[in-house]
Each structure stands twice: as structure tokens, then as C-alpha cells.
Amino acid sequence: MDAGTPKFRRRKADRPEEIVSAALAVFAEKGFAAAKLDDIARRAGVSKGAVYLYFETKEDVFRAVVERAILPNLSVVKAMAAAHPGPLADLLRGLAGHIAGVVETTPIGGVLKMVVGEARNFPELARVWHDELIVHALGAMAEAIRNAQARGEVKLGDPRTFALQLISPLLVGVLWRETFVPVGAQPFDLPALMRQHIDTLLGGMLTEGARA
Amino acid sequence: MDAGTPKFRRRKADRPEEIVSAALAVFAEKGFAAAKLDDIARRAGVSKGAVYLYFETKEDVFRAVVERAILPNLSVVKAMAAAHPGPLADLLRGLAGHIAGVVETTPIGGVLKMVVGEARNFPELARVWHDELIVHALGAMAEAIRNAQARGEVKLGDPRTFALQLISPLLVGVLWRETFVPVGAQPFDLPALMRQHIDTLLGGMLTEGARA
DNA sequence: AACTAATAACTGACCAGTCAGTTAGTAACA
DNA sequence: TGTTACTAACTGACTGGTCAGTTATTAGTT
Known part of the structure; x- marks a missing residue:
């Protein structure tokens, strides 16, 4: 790919915080059921799969x-x-x-x-x-x-x-x-x-x- | 079939009221998204299809x-x-x-x-x-x-x-x-x-x- | 009364779309 | 080069909505 702009950064320490922040925004707007994990992930700047590296389930994110x-x-x-x-x-x-x-x-x-x-x-x-x-x-x-x-x-x-x-x-x-x-x-x-x-x-x- | 216990009754006039009552209970308990139309229908004593005889969409039921x-x-x-x-x-x-x-x-x-x-x-x-x-x-x-x-x-x-x-x-x-x-x-x-x-x-x- | 035809209320199996959760593979960093 | 954070394509379950067919009921005919 393009060497100038890497596709992603490895920032394990910051991800949970970022995901929770994004999730707060989406949950507060849509409520639990209507909030899509894809939206939360995109807003946090990661893929949906990455969310599951840090949280077990959607409920788990909500709890956090x-x-x-x-x-x-x-x-x-x-x-x-x-x-x-x-x-x-x-x-x-x-x-x-x-x-x-x-x-x-x-x-x-x-x-x-x-x-x-x-x-x-x-x-x-x-x-x-x-x-x-x-x-x-x-x-x-x-x-x-x-x-x-x-x-x-x-x-x-x-x-x-x-x-x-x-x-x-x-x-x-x-x-x-x-x-x-x-x-x-x-x-x-x-x-x-x-x-x-x-x-x-x-x-x-x-x-x-x-x-x- | 068994002539003693009919499968259903035709009670067009009462259905909407009954469906709305059932829906109130289910919506109040689960919220909109988590409420299943099958549950609402069963609680109202009809099939899911019958709900759609009286209401356009799930949203329509909610509105009512x-x-x-x-x-x-x-x-x-x-x-x-x-x-x-x-x-x-x-x-x-x-x-x-x-x-x-x-x-x-x-x-x-x-x-x-x-x-x-x-x-x-x-x-x-x-x-x-x-x-x-x-x-x-x-x-x-x-x-x-x-x-x-x-x-x-x-x-x-x-x-x-x-x-x-x-x-x-x-x-x-x-x-x-x-x-x-x-x-x-x-x-x-x-x-x-x-x-x-x-x-x-x-x-x-x-x-x-x-x-x- | 008894039988039949016509109507429409109702059922339930089905389809198409959605989305939580999985995983094979890739790219970043040591 | 090895490790692993991360991606993206994928699966499977679930459910809103549809519709072809079934059954209760009524109206008409004898």
C-alpha cells in the first residue's frame, strides 16, 4: 500500500478508552438496541473486530x-x-x-x-x-x-x-x-x-x- | 378438525384495541426495538399476520x-x-x-x-x-x-x-x-x-x- | 332446516435484510 | 524475523414484513 499513510496504528493502551467514548456517543443517541457496533467502531477509528479484542460482547461495552x-x-x-x-x-x-x-x-x-x-x-x-x-x-x-x-x-x-x-x-x-x-x-x-x-x-x- | 374448539374467532371490532393493549405491555417492558411483534401478537391472542391487517408497520403500532x-x-x-x-x-x-x-x-x-x-x-x-x-x-x-x-x-x-x-x-x-x-x-x-x-x-x- | 356459495378474518411458513460475533490473513512494530 | 494489534470478509441467528392458503361466519336458495 501507500507507505506514506499507514492503514492503522497499533495503540493498544488507548483503544478501550476511545471505544468507550465512541460508544457513549452512539448509545446516548440511539439507545442500546438501535446502536450498531459498526457505527461505534467506525467512530472510534477502528474496525468492528478490534472492538472484540477489548470487550466480550456489546453488553460489555454498554456496561463500561x-x-x-x-x-x-x-x-x-x-x-x-x-x-x-x-x-x-x-x-x-x-x-x-x-x-x-x-x-x-x-x-x-x-x-x-x-x-x-x-x-x-x-x-x-x-x-x-x-x-x-x-x-x-x-x-x-x-x-x-x-x-x-x-x-x-x-x-x-x-x-x-x-x-x-x-x-x-x-x-x-x-x-x-x-x-x-x-x-x-x-x-x-x-x-x-x-x-x-x-x-x-x-x-x-x-x-x-x-x-x- | 375438532368442531368443539374453533381455531380462532372473527372479532374485527375488538382486535385493534386488544393489539394496542398487548403492545403497551410489551413495549413498556422491553422498549421499542427489543419488543418482538410475535410476542405482541401472541399476547393479544392473534397471529403476527393479523397485526398487519390493522397496522401498517411496527412503528405504526408504537404510535397508536x-x-x-x-x-x-x-x-x-x-x-x-x-x-x-x-x-x-x-x-x-x-x-x-x-x-x-x-x-x-x-x-x-x-x-x-x-x-x-x-x-x-x-x-x-x-x-x-x-x-x-x-x-x-x-x-x-x-x-x-x-x-x-x-x-x-x-x-x-x-x-x-x-x-x-x-x-x-x-x-x-x-x-x-x-x-x-x-x-x-x-x-x-x-x-x-x-x-x-x-x-x-x-x-x-x-x-x-x-x-x- | 339444511345445504351451498361467497366473503373476509385469520394463520403460519417463508423471505429478505440486518447485525452481533468469528476468523483468516495482513500490516505495524520490536 | 517474530509477534500481535488490527482489518475485512464472512457466518449464522434473528425478526419485520409478506402472502398463499385455511377457516369462521354470513347470505342465499331450496
Whole structure:
């Protein structure tokens, strides 16, 4: 062949990472079943056969994608777990800003959509996400809320439910962006949404005058 | 053949309904691509060929399922559109109870999961849901909130964002039930969740003492 | 009532296309 | 030159969609 441009490079160390990145893009766009291994391979700059040098099956690739999407977020969980002692309001505002930023700059939204969409076909995947990420995140938030309740900062009520109330608009905002914005829906500004949400949830939605 | 047990019955009028019901169950469980037409047909008590007497393609069946899931909810939208003039708190409490009930007694949760999961592969489906259901529901809520703001009941802030804040926990609760409860997650009591959420969002999460 | 003809709802075997996974062989690098 | 990362052609299983034939049902005739 042409000696000037080799047909391929041997780069064993980098391939898995590249394949997982390509797979993330394709899976997030198409979902598991509709994603073709040929597309993933082409996007990663290798042949389909090469994918099978590094992964056993398509499921195996999918698993790698979903699990990798957890890692960058463990730091967030850890930060939350660092049991911020100050006023809950400060913690929540900082946290919401941080998470909204992560959500806007990483493809975690696409992964979330995948986990929701493929949960029945890959229960163990939903289990990994639940056990390794969600339980910890929700638990840390609930713990912080419980502490705030003990300090008399926060009213009575189920802390886990409070935690869900706090993050729900962000999750819905992400799914909204992934699902409806591509078909013409008016997008939400996620950081602004979370700012208003935290303020409202903390301070109350009704004015003083109308409050029961 | 055996004259006692006929091989099939001719029931043209009932078939489409039965096929759509069967398809709803299979699609909600497997997602679009993983759902086999043979399964849908068997579940509906007919052969695969019979499905094609009533629907053009698999996509066509899917469309019918998703569109039918909109109808029962138009009444809810209408009820909201009946621009409740009284205090916003009453409207929201009644509405939340109603919607939580609908969500608990109908398979709309499964359909929502499908719409989210297959949005990329079926954009026109996401469009239908957005244009015919979500825009109206969100718009009606935003309108009620805007009116309440005009009456001085509610603080300043984007009404559409307020509406999203209000319904988000319900949506997340549904997706939670569909995605994580089957793999062992602790479920949420949706009506209770919404009661606490409405109360909190309306009245404020912080105690009087801690309020900024 | 009983028999027959006509209709259309329905079946199930089949086909054509697709795609996950395999492997024989080639090219890159030591 | 030997080793192996990699390619590209291949296979086999699976499934959406088709259609020739079958059977339930109704209408017509005696």
C-alpha cells in the first residue's frame, strides 16, 4: 500500500478508552438496541473486530460506558458526604451550582436517559447506578437535611423526600433537554432553574401576605 | 378438525384495541426495538399476520400506543384549563392529588419511560407528546401561577419554571418506580410525596427562625 | 332446516435484510 | 524475523414484513 499513510496504528493502551467514548456517543443517541457496533467502531477509528479484542460482547461495552459515567460523579458525592456543617442554604446553593455545571458539561444526561430506557433489559445496570451513585447522593443529601432539622433549621418532614424534591427539577430538566428540546421545545436554563428552585423551596413560594 | 374448539374467532371490532393493549405491555417492558411483534401478537391472542391487517408497520403500532396514552389525560388538562380562580394552594392540592392518582392507576408511567427512551429514534412521537399534552399541561399551570402572581398571592419568578418545579418530583417519582424499584430501590409514596412537596414549595422549607 | 356459495378474518411458513460475533490473513512494530 | 494489534470478509441467528392458503361466519336458495 501507500507507505506514506499507514492503514492503522497499533495503540493498544488507548483503544478501550476511545471505544468507550465512541460508544457513549452512539448509545446516548440511539439507545442500546438501535446502536450498531459498526457505527461505534467506525467512530472510534477502528474496525468492528478490534472492538472484540477489548470487550466480550456489546453488553460489555454498554456496561463500561455506564460505569465510567459514574466515576466522575463520585467526587461530587464525596464533596456532599463531607458533611458540610454550615447553614443548609449555603450547602444547597453551592451544590446545585456545581451539579448543574457537571450536567451541562458532561454527557451524563444521555447516560441517565439510557439507564431509564434500558432498565428492564439490563436490570443489573440500573442496580449499579442505584447502588453506587444514587443511593449515596440521595443519602448524603438526606443526611445533611436531617442534620439541619436537628439544628432547628428545617421543618419536620421526611428527609429523603426533601432530597428528592430538591434534585427532581434538575433531573427533569436534563431529560427535557434530551427528549423535547430536539423537537422544538423551549429549553430551560438549568442553573437559573435550580437557583429559583432552591430559593423557592427554602424560602417558600407564597408571599408573606398570602401565606396561610 | 375438532368442531368443539374453533381455531380462532372473527372479532374485527375488538382486535385493534386488544393489539394496542398487548403492545403497551410489551413495549413498556422491553422498549421499542427489543419488543418482538410475535410476542405482541401472541399476547393479544392473534397471529403476527393479523397485526398487519390493522397496522401498517411496527412503528405504526408504537404510535397508536403512545397516542392512546394521551387521551385519558386530556381530561386532566381540561380540568386545569378550567382556570380555577380561587387560591392557588387549593387548586394545586386538588390537582396534585388527581394527577398522582392517575399516575398510580394507569400505565402512563411506562409510556413516559418509552417516550424518553425512544425520543431520538422517534422524534415525531416526542413531538406529539410535547405538542398535544405537555405544552398544554405546563401552560395551564403557568397560567394559573401567573394569575396568582397578579393577585399578589405568589412571589415574582418565571411561572413556567414554577410549574416545572411543581410537577418534577412526580415525574421523577414515576421514573423511579419504573427504573429503580424493580432492582430493589425503596419506593416513594407518590401521593405523600406530592403532599409534602406542595406544602413545602408553597410554605417554604426553612422555619421562620432560620429564614433569611 | 339444511345445504351451498361467497366473503373476509385469520394463520403460519417463508423471505429478505440486518447485525452481533468469528476468523483468516495482513500490516505495524520490536 | 517474530509477534500481535488490527482489518475485512464472512457466518449464522434473528425478526419485520409478506402472502398463499385455511377457516369462521354470513347470505342465499331450496
